[in-house]
Structure formats: structure tokens, C-alpha cells
Amino acid sequence: MSTETPITVCISRAKEQYIPFILLVTLWSTVCFALPDFLDNPIHGWKGWAAIAAYCIALGVAAVWPLIIGTLNRYVAAVFLPIYGALGAVVSYYRLAYRATITPIILDATFHTNPGTVAGVVDKSLILWLIINILIALLFVWWRYRTVRVQHPWLWLVAALIILPVYYTFNSRLNKSINQRYPYNIPYNLYRYAHLQSLRNQPRLMPEAVRVSDSSDSLTIVVVIGEAIRADHLGLNGYHRPTTPRLAQRQGVRTLGDVYSMHTHTAASVPHMLTPADSLHTDYAYTRESFIPYLRQAGFRTAWISNQDIGDTYAHFIHSADTAIFPNKAKSVFVFDRWTDADLIDEVCGLPVSPKQLLVLHTIGAHWYYANHVPEDFEPFSPVTDNRVVTANDSLAIINAYDNCVAYLDIVLDSLCGLFADRPAVLIYQSDHGESLGENSIYLHAAGAEETKHPAGLVWYSESFRKLYPQQAEYIDSLQTNRLTTDYLFPLVMHTAGLQITE
Numbered sequence: 001m002s003t004e005t006p007i008t009v010c011i012s013r014a015k016e017q018y019i020p021f022i023l024l025v026t027l028w029s030t031v032c033f034a035l036p037d038f039l040d041n042p043i044h045g046w047k048g049w050a051a052i053a054a055y056c057i058a059l060g061v062a063a064v065w066p067l068i069i070g071t072l073n074r075y076v077a078a079v080f081l082p083i084y085g086a087l088g089a090v091v092s093y094y095r096l097a098y099r100a101t102i103t104p105i106i107l108d109a110t111f112h113t114n115p116g117t118v119a120g121v122v123d124k125s126l127i128l129w130l131i132i133n134i135l136i137a138l139l140f141v142w143w144r145y146r147t148v149r150v151q152h153p154w155l156w157l158v159a160a161l162i163i164l165p166v167y168y169t170f171n172s173r174l175n176k177s178i179n180q181r182y183p184y185n186i187p188y189n190l191y192r193y194a195h196l197q198s199l200r201n202q203p204r205l206m207p208e209a210v211r212v213s214d215s216s217d218s219l220t221i222v223v224v225i226g227e228a229i230r231a232d233h234l235g236l237n238g239y240h241r242p243t244t245p246r247l248a249q250r251q252g253v254r255t256l257g258d259v260y261s262m263h264t265h266t267a268a269s270v271p272h273m274l275t276p277a278d279s280l281h282t283d284y285a286y287t288r289e290s291f292i293p294y295l296r297q298a299g300f301r302t303a304w305i306s307n308q309d310i311g312d313t314y315a316h317f318i319h320s321a322d323t324a325i326f327p328n329k330a331k332s333v334f335v336f337d338r339w340t341d342a343d344l345i346d347e348v349c350g351l352p353v354s355p356k357q358l359l360v361l362h363t364i365g366a367h368w369y370y371a372n373h374v375p376e377d378f379e380p381f382s383p384v385t386d387n388r389v390v391t392a393n394d395s396l397a398i399i400n401a402y403d404n405c406v407a408y409l410d411i412v413l414d415s416l417c418g419l420f421a422d423r424p425a426v427l428i429y430q431s432d433h434g435e436s437l438g439e440n441s442i443y444l445h446a447a448g449a450e451e452t453k454h455p456a457g458l459v460w461y462s463e464s465f466r467k468l469y470p471q472q473a474e475y476i477d478s479l480q481t482n483r484l485t486t487d488y489l490f491p492l493v494m495h496t497a498g499l500q501i502t503e
């Protein structure tokens with residue numbers, strides 16, 4: 001005969017509440033910490049909302065496994081949940097209040113900033129949000145400690161391990177973007193930070209260079225790395241829309257209308273462009289130095305000013321410059337926020353004047369979401385997109401938003417030329433690849449589509465450059481009628497500086 005009374009049955013059931021417990025913890029984590037990542041996203045129509053819902057569910061499912069591991073044991077839960085709540089509160093607060101996310105650059109800046117400066121971004125709202133979430137975490141701890149019992153912890157551990165492949169699958173399908181969302185963005189970007197630190201000091205070969213032409217004491221070389229700008233959307237190259245009216249009027253502009261890129265995404269294309277890599281020596285992108293240390297040796301003051309996150313494949317080059325500046329440290333392409341390349345010009349204006357200088361500007365250009373990389377209300381072509389899911393937009397709106405980026409590039413490049421017009425200066429603009437705008441139902445880049453292999457390129461030089469460096473100016477003039485590959489960039493920069501590799 002059973003000794004179980006109705007009271008003990010009731011207590012026993014009350015102590016089997018792990019499923020509702022873990023579901024509520026997951027709901028708290030998803031709503032308070034993951035959802036803020038999406039609140040400022042452009043969303044319109046059912047496709048946009050469905051994508052956000054799918055993202056949040058994916059994050060909720062993927063994030064369950066650390067929550068299970070952290071709460072299976074009630075003593076571990078008592079430590080894990082308040083820490084999880086505190087970190088989640090801080091990350092979600094800065095995402096909402098400052099539209100800032102964690103990047104290796106922001107971590108680097110935080111580690112190298114004095115505590116007084118960090119304290120400057122702590123405010124009452126953050127403290128309140130922190131207290132609320134720590135209290136919620138403590139409530140969960142109390143619930144877990146007092147009534148929730150896990151009858152088969154090993155089964156739950158197995159369940160957590162089974163969810164791991166779900167996380168990896170979603171993450172790889174979504175371009176690693178789950179890694180960039182809470183709760184993964186803290187450990188992921190700490191790992192990225194440490195990884196980039198190790199990459200930047202990796203040795204590269206640097207064959208000797210010799211001076212092959214005369215040089216004056218005054219020369220500015222500006223290399224602008226474009227992002228996803230295709231040549232056939234420049235008015236300069238015959239596009240039917242007037243996307244480059246300012247550059248068309250500026251003296252000294254030479255368009256490179258026929259440049260081929262063998263790479264169709266940033267990580268592969270940028271190191272290829274900056275090094276002596278070519279189709280026969282593609283490995284040089286990863287084994288040779290860029291033109292930056294050569295020009296440093298030749299007396300140029302060098303600066304890397306970037307509107308993009310640091311990629312593994314070009315972290316080394318950034319470190320090789322005298323100065324590295326990131327005006328938008330807390331932005332990544334996973335954040336749908338507005339930042340424009342005008343920020344790079346502000347940084348250029350703030351640099352100390354140097355008679356011989358090399359500036360490498362890495363632009364955000366026409367990276368998706370296009371409408372966020374031009375100033376608000378800058379819409380020479382409209383209507384523009386209203387949805388973060390590219391295929392949920394009207395095809396004309398996509399092209400309009402893209403052409404607005406090209407028209408804004410016209411303003412940015414023309415302003416840069418204006419800054420250096422009264423001194424011997426050369427500006428070389430080369431986009432890293434093109435962009436698919438719906439051809440064969442393909443969008444964006446990296447899929448290897450033909451239209452992504454024809455990036456925009458152009459060169460401008462000042463009148464005083466032409467007078468001081470006639471040989472170099474003549475070489476630049478000769479390029480505009482040539483069919484080129486992006487291989488041209490390294491020798492052009494070296495030639496402009498009067499240098500040539502001896503091997």
C-alpha cells in the first residue's frame with residue numbers, strides 16, 4: 001500500500017517545475033536581452049515581421065543550452081543567473097540607449113580607456129535596468145533553490161548538447177550573426193579580440209624596394225577602399241542616372257571604368273588589393289606586406305581610418321600604420337543603425353598636417369542596409385527600402401537606395417579631393433567588389449555573381465601634383481584606358497610614391 005498522501009503528491013509535483021522554469025528564464029533572456037537588438041530594425045510587412053520572429057525564436061532556442069548548463073545545479077544557478085542578468089542588462093542597455101554593440105574595437109577601446117572615461121557612460125537608467133534584471137535573476141534563483149528539482153539532470157545535459165548543433169546550424173546559415181547577439185556576443189567578441197591581437201603581429205615578407213623616381217618633400221596619397229560599389233552605377237561611367245555630378249565637374253578625375261575583381265567579398269578582396277597579390281600569386285595577400293610599411297620607410301606618416309569592423313585578413317595592415325582610427329567603434333554590419341562615411345572626413349580633418357602622408361580610408365559605402373549609410377533624408381532617388389529583409393523590398397526601392405549610396409560617395413570623394421586640392425595629392429578610390437541588385441534574383445555580394453566582379457575605381461590628382469610629379473601623373477592617365485584587375489592598386493601606390501620592389 002502506498003504511503004503517498006495527497007499532500008506529498010502535491011509537493012512532489014511542485015518540485016518538478018524545471019520545464020516551466022527553464023522556459024521562463026529563456027523568455028526573460030530573449031525579451032530583455034535579445035529583442036533590443038531588433039527594435040531599431042527597419043521592418044515593414046509580414047515578411048519583415050516573420051524574419052524578426054524567426055530570428056528571435058532561433059536565438060531563444062540556440063541560447064537555451066547555456067541556460068540549462070547554468071541552472072541544472074541550484075548552487076551553480078545562484079552564481080550564474082545574477083551574472084547572466086547583469087551582463088545581459090549592460091549589453092541590452094547600450095544597444096537600446098546608444099545603438100552600440102560589442103565589437104573587438106570597442107573592447108580594445110574599453111581596455112585602454114581610463115576608468116573615469118568609462119564611468120562617463122554610466123547613467124541612472126543603466127543602474128535601474130541593472131537592478132531590475134538582477135532582481136529578476138534573484139527571483140529565479142529563489143524559485144530554483146526552494147521548489148524546482150531536476151529529476152534527471154543527465155538527460156537535461158544531453159538535451160543541452162543536442163541543442164548545440166541547432167545553434168551551430170542557425171549561426172552558419174545566418175552569416176555568424178547569432179554569435180553577434182546576446183548572450184554570445186560577449187564571449188565571441190572577446191575571442192575575436194584575442195584572435196586579432198595574435199594576427200596583427202604575424203610576420204610577413206617584405207622584399208626590398210628602391211626609389212625609381214624623384215620625390216619632393218610634399219606628397220599626400222589617399223587610398224579609399226570602397227564597399228560594394230559597382231562601376232556601372234557611376235554617372236562618370238555612363239550610368240543613365242546622374243550619380244556622380246560633383247566628380248564629373250572636378251578637375252583631375254580619371255575614372256577606371258573597367259576593373260575586374262577576382263574576389264567578391266571584403267575579407268578576400270581587401271588583402272588582395274593592398275598587397276602585391278595577383279592572379280598568379282594569390283597567396284601574397286596572406287604572406288606579403290602591404291604598401292603601408294614601404295611608405296612608412298620612405299618617410300610617409302601613415303594612418304588607417306575605418307568605418308568597418310576589423311577583418312582577420314587585414315588586421316595586420318591596420319596595425320602596421322602609425323595611426324588607426326575607428327569613428328564608429330560600436331557599429332557592426334549586424335547593427336541596423338545609421339553611420340556614414342562623412343565621419344571619416346571629420347577624422348581626416350583632425351589629423352596633424354604632415355608633408356608626406358598616406359591615408360587609407362576603409363568606407364562603409366554601399367553595405368546593406370543601404371539607406372542607413374547616407375544622411376537622413378538624403379534621397380536623390382526615391383522611394384527607398386523600408387525593410388531589413390532585402391527580398392521583402394520593391395526592386396526599384398533597392399536600386400534607389402543603392403544609387404543614393406553612390407550619389408553620397410560622390411559627395412564624400414569630392415570633399416576629400418577638396419581638402420587636398422591645394423597641395424600635391426593623389427586620391428585612389430577602389431571598391432572591393434560590386435553588388436548584385438536583383439539580377440537573376442541574386443542580391444548583395446559574396447555569391448560570386450558576375451556583377452559583383454566589376455567594382456568602381458577612379459583616381460584624382462591635384463594640379464600641383466601634376467606639376468611636381470609629371471611622370472606619375474602620366475602613369476595615372478595611362479590607366480584609364482586599360483582593362484585592369486584590382487591588382488593594379490599596390491603598384492600604383494608604390495609608383496606614385498616613387499618606389500618599386502626590386503625582386
Ligand SMILES: [Zn+2]
Pocket residue numbers: 226227228265266267432433
Ligand atoms: Zn566588401
